[in-house]
Amino acid sequence: MKWSYGRLWAELLGMSWRCLPGATVTALVALAGSVVVLPVSTLALRSAVDSAGNHDAHRAVVSAALAAVAFAATAWFRQLGESVPQYIGNRVGRLVLHDRIHRDLATIDGLEHLERPEVLDRLALARRSQSRVMATLWNALRACAGILRLIASLLLMGSMNPWLLLLVVFAGVPVWCDHRSRALLADAEVAAAGQYRLQQHLFSVSTGFDSGKELRTAGTGRRVVELQESAWNDAARGRMRAHVLAAWWTICGWTVFTTAFVAGLGLMAYQALHGNGTSGDVVLTIVVATSLHQTVQSTANYTAETASSGTYIEPHLWLRTYIANLSTRSGTVQPSQSLTTGIVFENVSFRYHGTESNALDGVSVTLDAGSVVAIVGEYGSGKTTIAKLLNKFYTPDTGRILVDGVDMQMLVTASWRERISATFQDFGRFRTKMSEGIGLGDLAHIDDAAQIQSAAEFACVDELIERLPDGLSSQLGRGLGGVELSEGQWQRVALARGAMRERPLLFLLDEPTASLDAAAERAVYERYMERARRIGRECGTVTVIVSHRFSTVRSADKILVMQGGRLVEMGTHAELVASNGLYAELYSIHESAYLT
Structure with missing residues (x-):
């Protein structure tokens, strides 16, 4: 199954709607409103200035009030357009999307994916970027809204002087440069994923209870920490090089646009000084030109963010495609x-x-x-x-x-x-209640106390259960406030779990x-x-x-x-x-x- 960005974004939007319909509508209304208020506020302000110059007090007051409301709405829509999508991304990304990818991986028929570095590297990226995957949807929508605001700004300025439309061309330079810099960062993230995963593993080893005993006995704790630091530094060096190159690309792009922007302002000032417009046109030009800089900057940022979505989306789509392909292998x-x-x-x-x-x-x-x-x-x-x-x-x-x-x-x-009834050497140690630790061997009978007791007796775990504070209801695992079992006791629980299926x-x-x-x-x-x-x-x-x-x-x-x-x-x-x-x-x- 081939996944595309558009298909993923449509799925994410539907997911947002199902989970948080009110917040989703609010975010969409805020984005649409941010496009409308720009021409309304600037045109109302021009009308207010021209009406005041023509001594039309009523029209000037109404236009000024409309401009004030539009300017206030601009800030309101901007705030909602930022905060609400962030809330949606955290809630839906972490609680729904995160669980879905892990559930899909857990239900893959085979185990090969757990031994393939390319799968584990992308999984490491996906685990810490589910909310960012959701954010790519809203960045794409913000980019579209920004492009519409940019078009509206350029149409307003183009009505003053068509030469200003050339700013569209120059506005594309920082967008392209940002895209280039984001691609460098995306490649660096993938390249560093293996070292990042290694340092996480070494951190777990150096701070874990089971491994801690061996490290302290052998006196190798400092060496493991040094290996972790080395892995982290290797990952950080590659990222730093990519960030420096990305910064240079960004600086070059904005230098080109700023030069063109200053030239455009100079042209409009020259035209105004030679009487080719009203005082309202001058005010409109100043306001639009000022907002144009912000509009281009935000549009370029969101467009670049959208273009760089591959940093978070590609690992996600790769895993989805990988899982979908494996899911077709089950027989009939x-x-x-x-x-x-x-x-x-x-x-x-x-x-x-x-x-x-x-x-x-x-x-x-x-x-x-x-x-x-x-x-x-x-x-x-x-x-x-x-x-x-x-x-x-x-x-x-x-x-x-x-x-x-x-x-x-x-x-x-x-x-x-x-x-299949199976017991493995590398058995699971499920920190659950004892009854569940045994009953997980056969989900159809996980609540069948008689069968669980029978499996426990078969594996000689019944004597252990009698010594537990709450019998089969006892919580296992010291870290969860329960009882910690010895290695042999954990294996007996696994043997009982493997005896749950009777035929x-x-x-x-x-x-x-x-x-x-x-x-x-x-x-x-x-x-x-x-x-x-x-x-x-x-x-x-x-x-x-x-x-x-x-x-x-x-x-x-x-x-x-x-x-x-x-x-x-x-x-x-x-x-x-x-x-x-x-x-x-x-x-x-x-x-x-x-x-x-």
């Missing part, structure tokens, strides 16, 4: 209620963005319905990548994954994930017990293996266990051995040990480590 086929044949990898290869080698390389394997499959291998061998592809977090570069004969990419992503088609355990001790790990796996066998018989569930601990995979129906992204061995524990290959070597090392 609903997954079945149970598996009959299983899940098949057909020559699947995949490479992460920005890397030079495949994370998976030509993997072909069948995960039979109702079976328990374990995946082992050294770090970086491709184990977790298989789990990510099974969740549809990524799309294979080549090959395909079939679910009961249907290409996984044809499945409706949301529906497929509703049939999944895919039961995925990606290093789910890395933070548990050996005894707790064994107890958890015994329960999980019992559950895996039961749901495998009931609905053909495929259970996938990703682990580097061989004690947890011995009872699997099939063990996949990964090395360098390739499937190098496959079979039962006994078969793989007997073959005396990589699995046997790794198992021997693991067993020796435990005996030692």
